[in-house]
Amino acid sequence: MKRLVVFFLLIAAIASLGLAQRAFQLRVSVPSPSLGLGLEAGLQRDLVGLIYGDLVFSGPGVLLGGEVLFKPDLGQFDRGLRGIRPYFGGGLGVKVPSAEFLLSLSAGVEFALDRDTGLFIGGQSLFPFTGSPSSGRLLIGAVLR
Numbered sequence: 001m002k003r004l005v006v007f008f009l010l011i012a013a014i015a016s017l018g019l020a021q022r023a024f025q026l027r028v029s030v031p032s033p034s035l036g037l038g039l040e041a042g043l044q045r046d047l048v049g050l051i052y053g054d055l056v057f058s059g060p061g062v063l064l065g066g067e068v069l070f071k072p073d074l075g076q077f078d079r080g081l082r083g084i085r086p087y088f089g090g091g092l093g094v095k096v097p098s099a100e101f102l103l104s105l106s107a108g109v110e111f112a113l114d115r116d117t118g119l120f121i122g123g124q125s126l127f128p129f130t131g132s133p134s135s136g137r138l139l140i141g142a143v144l145r
Contacts, residue, residue, distance in 0.1 A: 025052065027141040029124070033057045040143065046072040048087070056095075063126075065093025065104055083112030087122070095128075103127040110143060118143040 025038030036054030043049050048071045054063040069089035075082025088107040095102060108122015119142055127134045 024144045025050070025120075025141055026144070027052065027054060027139055029054065029137040029139050032135065032137055034063065034137075036063070038141075043068070046070055050091070059095075061098065062096045063093055063102075064096065065091055065102070067091030067104060067106055069106065071110070083118075085110040085112070085118075087120075093126070100132070101129045103129070106139075108139065116145045118145075 023040035023042075025036075025040060027036040027038055028034070029036075034054040034056040036052055038050055038052035041049045048069045050067045050069055052063075052065055052067075056063055067089050068091060069087045071085050071087035071089075073082065074084045074086070086107075086109045088105075090103065090105040093102040093104050094100065104124055104126050106122055106124045108120055110118045110120040112118045120139070122139045123136060124139055125134060125136045
């Protein structure tokens with residue numbers, strides 16, 4: 001029962017931060033299928049902080065993590081490329097319930113559909129600290145601001 005209460009408090013805290021920042025990610029990954037949510041927050045002009053949680057179906061388990069991404073808008077260099085935002089960066093994560101800690105490296109590109117909506121495609125490599133084999137996955141999703 002305590003775990004359930006802590007889980008709902010964590011979800012409420014993340015949701016309140018998301019309403020303040022107004023940048024949610026809806027994520028799907030392959031080949032290890034997962035479905036997840038992310039929360040983006042602008043740190044500086046081209047830096048974004050990302051906190052995410054993915055429900056991994058091949059396990060089953062949950063992947064929780066945080067990353068710092070360099071994500072410039074190419075429109076600042078050429079107006080014809082406005083709305084295209086390549087990104088790369090990395091962070092740390094944990095796979096629950098096995099409590100396996102991971103280093104994550106991500107790269108991809110986001111395309112703005114309008115001022116409030118974007119689609120992204122990217123790759124993420126996960127390197128466990130336990131010496132287990134690394135894994136990679138393709139991420140597809142939407143960003144809602």
